[in-house]
Amino acid sequence: METILVLAHTEADGSLGKAALETLGAAKTLSASLAGSTLVVGLIGTEVQAAANQIAAAGAARLLGVAGAEFAQPRYSSDVLAVEALGKAAAATIILAPATSRMNRVLAGATQRLGGRIDTHATGIAAADGKPAVTRWYYRQRMEAVLSRTQRPWVVALESGCSAAFAGAAGQAAVELVPVALPAAHQRTTVTGIQAPSADEQTIRPDAKLLFVAGAGWTKKQADGQAHAAEAEQIILGFLGQTKSSLGSTKSLVDLSGEGQQVLKFMSHLNQIGQTGATPRHAKGLATCCHGEEPHTVGWRFINERRAINLNAACSWAQGKADVLYVADAFAVMRKVNELLAAK
Amino acid sequence: MPYHIVVCGSIVPDPLQTLEPVTSPTGPALKNELMLPAVLDPWAGHALFEAANLAKQHAGSKVWFVSMGPKAKLQQVMMTIAQKVPFELVAIDGPSSGFTEASEVAAALADAIQTIPGLDKAHLLVFGGWESASRGAGVTMQMIGERLGLVDQFQGVDKLTVRADGSLEILERIEGGKHQVSTCAGTPALLGWATGNLPEPPNNPQVGMLNMRTVMPALQKAKPVKLAGEGLAFASVSLPKQRRETRIVKDMAPDDIAREIVEWIKKD
Numbered sequence: 001m002e003t004i005l006v007l008a009h010t011e012a013d014g015s016l017g018k019a020a021l022e023t024l025g026a027a028k029t030l031s032a033s034l035a036g037s038t039l040v041v042g043l044i045g046t047e048v049q050a051a052a053n054q055i056a057a058a059g060a061a062r063l064l065g066v067a068g069a070e071f072a073q074p075r076y077s078s079d080v081l082a083v084e085a086l087g088k089a090a091a092a093t094i095i096l097a098p099a100t101s102r103m104n105r106v107l108a109g110a111t112q113r114l115g116g117r118i119d120t121h122a123t124g125i126a127a128a129d130g131k132p133a134v135t136r137w138y139y140r141q142r143m144e145a146v147l148s149r150t151q152r153p154w155v156v157a158l159e160s161g162c163s164a165a166f167a168g169a170a171g172q173a174a175v176e177l178v179p180v181a182l183p184a185a186h187q188r189t190t191v192t193g194i195q196a197p198s199a200d201e202q203t204i205r206p207d208a209k210l211l212f213v214a215g216a217g218w219t220k221k222q223a224d225g226q227a228h229a230a231e232a233e234q235i236i237l238g239f240l241g242q243t244k245s246s247l248g249s250t251k252s253l254v255d256l257s258g259e260g261q262q263v264l265k266f267m268s269h270l271n272q273i274g275q276t277g278a279t280p281r282h283a284k285g286l287a288t289c290c291h292g293e294e295p296h297t298v299g300w301r302f303i304n305e306r307r308a309i310n311l312n313a314a315c316s317w318a319q320g321k322a323d324v325l326y327v328a329d330a331f332a333v334m335r336k337v338n339e340l341l342a343a344k
Numbered sequence: 345m346p347y348h349i350v351v352c353g354s355i356v357p358d359p360l361q362t363l364e365p366v367t368s369p370t371g372p373a374l375k376n377e378l379m380l381p382a383v384l385d386p387w388a389g390h391a392l393f394e395a396a397n398l399a400k401q402h403a404g405s406k407v408w409f410v411s412m413g414p415k416a417k418l419q420q421v422m423m424t425i426a427q428k429v430p431f432e433l434v435a436i437d438g439p440s441s442g443f444t445e446a447s448e449v450a451a452a453l454a455d456a457i458q459t460i461p462g463l464d465k466a467h468l469l470v471f472g473g474w475e476s477a478s479r480g481a482g483v484t485m486q487m488i489g490e491r492l493g494l495v496d497q498f499q500g501v502d503k504l505t506v507r508a509d510g511s512l513e514i515l516e517r518i519e520g521g522k523h524q525v526s527t528c529a530g531t532p533a534l535l536g537w538a539t540g541n542l543p544e545p546p547n548n549p550q551v552g553m554l555n556m557r558t559v560m561p562a563l564q565k566a567k568p569v570k571l572a573g574e575g576l577a578f579a580s581v582s583l584p585k586q587r588r589e590t591r592i593v594k595d596m597a598p599d600d601i602a603r604e605i606v607e608w609i610k611k612d
């Protein structure tokens with residue numbers, strides 16, 4: 001009989017975020033398909049009552065919480081003790097958590113403390129023949145595996161966007177608080193803040209419908225023998241401003257900035273998509289001046305509809321990687337796209 | 345203050361290679377795995393370059409590079425990496441497959457770190473990549489940290505600054521292209537690096553000669569390790585089936601393409 005613990009941390013406003021609600025949704029489905037299993041929720045935050053009330057209708061047998069000012073901030077040394085305490089208090093055999101940066105930082109360390117095993121970046125968990133199985137990718141989204149484990153607790157970090165979020169009426173929930181003492185050795189680190197580009201410079205938008213990828217071609221010499229980085233910048237920013245798309249880049253383009261070449265100023269390696277970059281989730285993706293080589297396109301695994309604009313009909317997008325490849329000058333096309341968008 | 349920096353890094357198949365899963369007696373593996381050219385795992389590479397840079401700025405510091413992989417492959421990768429920055433190799437002769445069990449790998453690496461002669465835990469920084477290009481789980485370093493008793497851990501690190509009082513300021517990647525800023529009282533600490541800020545160092549034959557003096561003996565005495573993958577069962581490993589039917593649009597005017605794209609963007 002499995003005891004499924006859903007772990008979640010509160011957001012700054014004390015509520016549970018989308019990723020946490022999706023994990024709860026997945027856990028409910030899993031629990032329903034594992035006869036005799038019990039669903040328990042464990043919450044971490046300054047205060048957890050509001051979050052507990054938000055999921056009062058989830059049908060959890062127990063709602064546990066680790067609360068206090070020390071647990072407000074994402075910090076390994078405090079979070080690891082919180083996760084460990086919740087795992088033990090729940091006597092959990094399966095622990096599901098959203099793959100947020102906060103959970104990803106700490107879950108494996110906590111698993112080690114609990115004597116369990118862990119799988120992260122899971123894209124699904126489902127019961128087959130009464131046994132849970134996890135789906136995840138290996139070799140940077142190049143092959144997909146389905147695996148199961150006999151060890152418990154089995155900790156699984158679920159990627160967001162893979163299951164439907166729990167939606168239920170809020171209510172009044174009773175939380176069992178689990179006390180966690182924080183020794184001095186666990187207070188050597190302080191989170192002092194967040195560094196973020198200003199709102200209009202922020203080009204990474206995980207919730208956007210469209211991912212717009214710029215490749216090194218934007219900075220290369222064009223038909224007239226000149227590079228046009230300034231115009232490229234203007235076109236790209238214009239497009240992002242009008243569509244609120246998320247901006248992705250190839251490795252080549254962000255590496256150019258490191259080498260001090262003429263580049264797009266708003267681009268950093270945080271924008272990089274691919275093997276050594278991000279694998280974001282968006283409904284659509286448009287690649288421009290990007291060759292579409294494998295180390296880049298593995299980062300497109302979770303982009304549903306894909307189109308590309310490239311001067312070269314033989315670029316890699318043509319090899320079954322895009323739905324549509326427009327063989328054209330991206331400067332000309334995107335200039336017109338911006339014009340059309342502005343006119344509407 | 346001098347640092348003792350231990351960098352953990354594995355080797356992975358060159359990303360330009362086509363990979364195909366096969367079933368082996370010990371579980372899933374890659375087709376022709378031992379024939380595939382290997383490279384240093386990119387994020388671990390950033391960790392190594394950051395470590396060397398930090399060591400250079402703090403006299404008396406030392407960098408160890410701890411790596412588990414098939415001996416012959418390790419040797420091949422070391423031929424290039426050893427040209428880049430000074431380090432002492434600690435080699436473990438074992439699998440480098442992404443399908444190995446992370447907790448078993450962590451145990452082997454932690455054991456190797458614990459037996460490094462003269463390692464000063466009070467000045468210890470353990471570095472690694474925040475994820476590998478093979479398993480890509482981001483869990484091994486955390487488990488190594490726990491085994492070494494390190495509770496100041498950071499993942500997705502892009503910047504480390506040592507302040508005048510010896511405390512560390514660390515930038516970690518979080519959601520939405522932002523960084524979380526933390527300060528840690530000082531060593532010991534564990535950092536899983538993302539890209540960092542340094543370009544790949546050029547080859548330096550002198551560094552290569554120096555490194556080779558320890559690389560070859562380290563490879564010779566590499567401890568063989570077998571991983572059992574206990575309790576772990578793969579039901580399937582498959583390549584994505586989906587190869588798209590690419591529509592290649594060749595002779596459309598840019599204005600018409602623009603119209604089609606705008607329509608596509610607007611469609612739900």
Ligand SMILES: Cc1cc2nc3c(=O)[nH]c(=O)nc-3n(C[C@H](O)[C@H](O)[C@H](O)COP(=O)(O)OP(=O)(O)OC[C@H]3O[C@@H](n4cnc5c(N)ncnc54)[C@H](O)[C@@H]3O)c2cc1C
Binds near residue numbers: 251253293297
């Ligand atoms: C270990 C390793 C890891 C890597 N990881 C990544 C990764 O995470 N992400 C990544 O992106 N890459 C990665 N790469 C690099 C990858 O192999 C490619 O080199 C890179 O993606 C190429 O970038 P690009 O397409 O922007 O540049 P290029 O290959 O230079 O292509 C530029 C393209 O622009 C087109 N172009 C130029 N002008 C125009 C125009 N006016 N209109 C339309 N098209 C135009 C050209 O036809 C060309 O196809 C990795 C490589 C290695 C070895």
